[in-house]
Amino acid sequence: MRRRTWLGLAITVIAVAQQGHPLTGTWSGDWGPSATERHQITLVMNWDGKNVTGLINPGPDSMPLTSVFVDVTNWTVRIEAETKDTMHISAEGKLQDLGSYHRFITGTWKQGAVTGDFKITRD
Amino acid sequence: MRWLIIFAAVTAYAQQTSPATYDPDHKIRLQGAVTRIDWANPRAYVFVNVKEASGQVENWAVEIGNPLELEKSGWKASTLRIGDVIAIEGLPARGQSKRALASSVTRNGARLFAVANLAQTAAKGAEAPPRWPDGHVRLGPEPGKKGYWGAASTGALVQDSARGLAMSQDGLLKNLADADKVAPFLPWAKAVYEYRQRSLLKDDPILRCLPPGGPRQFQTANGFQFIEQPELDRILVLLGGGDRNWTVIYTDDRPAAQGDDLVRTYYGTSVGHWENKDTLVVESVGFNERFWMTAGGLPHTEALKLTERFSRPDFNTLKYEVTVDDPRTYTRPWSGGWTMKWVPDQDMQEYFCEENSEATFVR
Numbered sequence: 001m002r003r004r005t006w007l008g009l010a011i012t013v014i015a016v017a018q019q020g021h022p023l024t025g026t027w028s029g030d031w032g033p034s035a036t037e038r039h040q041i042t043l044v045m046n047w048d049g050k051n052v053t054g055l056i057n058p059g060p061d062s063m064p065l066t067s068v069f070v071d072v073t074n075w076t077v078r079i080e081a082e083t084k085d086t087m088h089i090s091a092e093g094k095l096q097d098l099g100s101y102h103r104f105i106t107g108t109w110k111q112g113a114v115t116g117d118f119k120i121t122r123d
Numbered sequence: 124m125r126w127l128i129i130f131a132a133v134t135a136y137a138q139q140t141s142p143a144t145y146d147p148d149h150k151i152r153l154q155g156a157v158t159r160i161d162w163a164n165p166r167a168y169v170f171v172n173v174k175e176a177s178g179q180v181e182n183w184a185v186e187i188g189n190p191l192e193l194e195k196s197g198w199k200a201s202t203l204r205i206g207d208v209i210a211i212e213g214l215p216a217r218g219q220s221k222r223a224l225a226s227s228v229t230r231n232g233a234r235l236f237a238v239a240n241l242a243q244t245a246a247k248g249a250e251a252p253p254r255w256p257d258g259h260v261r262l263g264p265e266p267g268k269k270g271y272w273g274a275a276s277t278g279a280l281v282q283d284s285a286r287g288l289a290m291s292q293d294g295l296l297k298n299l300a301d302a303d304k305v306a307p308f309l310p311w312a313k314a315v316y317e318y319r320q321r322s323l324l325k326d327d328p329i330l331r332c333l334p335p336g337g338p339r340q341f342q343t344a345n346g347f348q349f350i351e352q353p354e355l356d357r358i359l360v361l362l363g364g365g366d367r368n369w370t371v372i373y374t375d376d377r378p379a380a381q382g383d384d385l386v387r388t389y390y391g392t393s394v395g396h397w398e399n400k401d402t403l404v405v406e407s408v409g410f411n412e413r414f415w416m417t418a419g420g421l422p423h424t425e426a427l428k429l430t431e432r433f434s435r436p437d438f439n440t441l442k443y444e445v446t447v448d449d450p451r452t453y454t455r456p457w458s459g460g461w462t463m464k465w466v467p468d469q470d471m472q473e474y475f476c477e478e479n480s481e482a483t484f485v486r
Contacts, residue, residue, distance in 0.1 A: 019328065020412035020424040021311060021451070047311075047424065049451035072314035098318050099326030 017101040018122070021047035023070060023077070031091070031109035031118035043079070043120055056081050056089070063089070070095070077105055087112040142293045143325035145214040145224045153183055153211040153223065162190050162200035169203060169228070171211065173221075183221045185211055187228065191472040192344075203230070217323075250438040255353065259400035260435045262349035262358070271348040271363065271471050272341075272441050272463040280338050280417035280445070281305045282457040294419020296320055305421070306447070307454040312422050319420030328414050332476035335365045336389035337407075337416035337429060338445050345474045346466060358395065358403070363471040372405050379406050387411040387425060402434040416447075424451040432460075439465045 018025045023045045032038035045054035045068065052068035067080040075095040082088055093107020102121050109118040159170035167190040171183050187193065190200070203209065210229045216222035253261040264270040277286075279294030285304040289297035296302065302317050319326065329335055335343055343364025350359040356375035362368045372395040380392045387409055395405040407429045410416075416423050427449040434442045444460035447453065 017326070017328065018412050019415060020422060022315060024412070024424070047451060049424075049426065070311070072311045075314075098315070099322060 017099075021052075022075070022095060022098055022103065023047060023052050023068070026123045027105070027120040028123055029104070029118060029120035031111075031116050033114055033116035037116075041118070041120065077107075083111070091118055093118065142291060142295045143323035144216055146217050147214055147291050147293075147295070149215055151211075151213055151215040151223050153185070153213075155180075155183070155208065157203050157205055157207045157209060158182060159205070160200060160203055167193060167200075169209075169211075169225075171209065181221050183223060185213065185223050185225050185228075187225045189344075189474065191474060195469070195472055203228075249440075252435040252438050254400075255351075257353075257400075259397050261351065262403065262433060262435060262441070263351050264348075268468070269470055270465055270467045271346050271469070273346045273466040274344050275342040275443070275461045275463050277461045278342065279419035280342075280421065280447075280459045280461075281419075282307070282459050286459070290419065292418075293324060294417060295324060296419075305419070307457055309452055309454060312452045315422045316420055319415075324418070324420055327418070327420065329418075329476075332366065333414060334368050334389040335362070336414035337391070337410060337423070337427070338431070338443075338447075339415065339417050340365060340368070340370065340390065341443055341463070342417065342461070346463070346471055348471060361471070363474060364476075366475050367473070372403075380409055385409040389414050391427075391429070398432075402432050405429075405431040405433070407431065422452055423447075423449050426451045441465070 024047050025045065027043040027045065028041070030038040030040050042057050043054060043065075044058055045052050045065070052065075052070065054065045054068065056063040056065065061084065063081045063083055065079060065081050067078075069078045070076070075098060077091075077093055077095055079091040080089065089109070089111050091107060091109045093105040095103060095105050097103045102123075104119060104121040106119045107117070109116050153171060153173045155171040155173040157169055158172050161168040161170070167187050169185045169187055171185060172180050173183050174180050187198075190198075207230055211223065211225050212227045213223045213225040216224075253265045255261055278292035279290060281288055281290075282305065285301075285306075288301055288304055291297075296305070299317060299320055302308075302313060302320065305316070306312075308316060329339070334340075340360070340362050341347060343362065345363030347363055348361045350361060352358065353374075356373065358372040358374060360370045360372065362370075368390070370390040370393060372393045374395050374397075376396070377394055379394050385392065385408065388411055391407040391409040393405050393407040395403050398404050408427070410423065410425065410427045412423065412425055415421060416427070427447070430446040430448070432442075432444040434444075436442055441463045442460065443463065444458060446456055446458045448456040
């Protein structure tokens with residue numbers, strides 16, 4: 001119990017907003033076709049001055065982002081990637097609560113033939 | 124008839140007060156009896172019973188400034204007493220709350236004194252700046268003397284071509300359509316800047332007591348001080364704001380840090396050298412992205428590189444010029460700056476920020 005308390009405290013302390021490009025950072029959340037069928041996802045994105053690059057689920061099964069487009073007039077975001085078995089991923093959502101420590105993106109996630117919703121929050 | 128007139132140091136103090144809280148476009152005048160005095164750092168409050176036009180009496184919470192600055196200028200917790208009838212001019216809080224930020228307080232029948240504005244406390248006269256035995260200009264106090272650099276002449280950094288742009292001391296543009304003039308933004312950066320402006324700077328990290336990194340460290344209301352240590356080839360910058368933070372400028376000709384040597388921080392890593400014994404040139408890199416580099420909400424990325432030039436054209440004036448180079452945020456490098464006045468014969472006052480301190484009046 002004590003260990004959990006300290007871990008919680010540490011997470012609270014390091015929750016400092018990233019004030020640079022709004023997409024830069026690590027985002028976590030889930031997607032799925034229904035409320036009961038959900039898939040955990042982690043996205044790491046970085047603005048290099050020209051493009052946003054990054055990965056889905058960093059690790060041995062990571063998938064590079066093939067394209068990230070953000071429309072800064074309304075903060076809509078379109079993310080594309082491919083799974084290892086060449087299944088196409090396309091996510092389209094809206095960046096919300098831009099100034100918050102934990103801004104988030106919600107929208108529609110398509111993976112192969114499956115369509116669902118997603119929400120990812122910046123860690 | 125004698126009047127006590129107390130001018131709160133709004134210009135200097137306003138930098139820690141969010142325009143999201145008070146409305147700079149409206150003025151308010153209140154009169155009534157003092158019911159309570161809350162003399163707590165960083166924000167002192169006076170509570171006043173005010174008779175409204177309807178005849179109903181409402182208790183107003185009036186913020187009067189930082190108690191340390193007030194004490195330095197002659198205020199004391201006992202200056203006002205419960206029951207004193209005072210008149211207040213200032214800015215009302217946004218929304219319906221009975222709250223205001225005082226710009227002046229008057230009381231009938233007492234002696235007059237004024238709270239000084241840090242930006243205006245410099246000694247008069249334009250003597251030559253003091254110098255070290257080797258001839259280069261001193262940026263700190265002379266041996267045996269006290270002093271530090273006070274508040275900046277402007278609250279927000281803008282590019283040189285935009286100097287004089289209409290904005291509040293907090294960096295809030297009078298006309299958001301002027302955003303293009305502030306800096307040569309990339310599209311995302313302009314959109315972020317405009318979002319921050321539209322939301323009245325409510326997400327400013329400094330309001331959560333995070334450090335004033337980059338140029339903003341030289342723009343806090345509490346001033347700063349140089350401690351020059353030529354025997355150690357370094358200059359320390361002690362900050363009056365930002366919870367008594369400090370930075371180190373190495374002057375031993377070491378190369379600027381780069382690559383894996385960089386540890387991203389609020390103040391970056393800095394190396395400096397003297398140019399013609401009159402100007403200290405400082406190059407800084409290694410900034411994190413957790414701060415706004417000036418009031419008003421200018422964004423930056425980890426690619427930020429600052430070239431800062433400090434010169435002392437006369438005893439009482441420090442000139443600060445900065446070139447901002449961040450190709451991930453701006454289309455080209457750009458420059459801006461301001462001046463600061465010497466605050467003689469004083470040490471910086473102790474100041475510690477309290478998170479959510481704007482709400483402390485309700486405790």
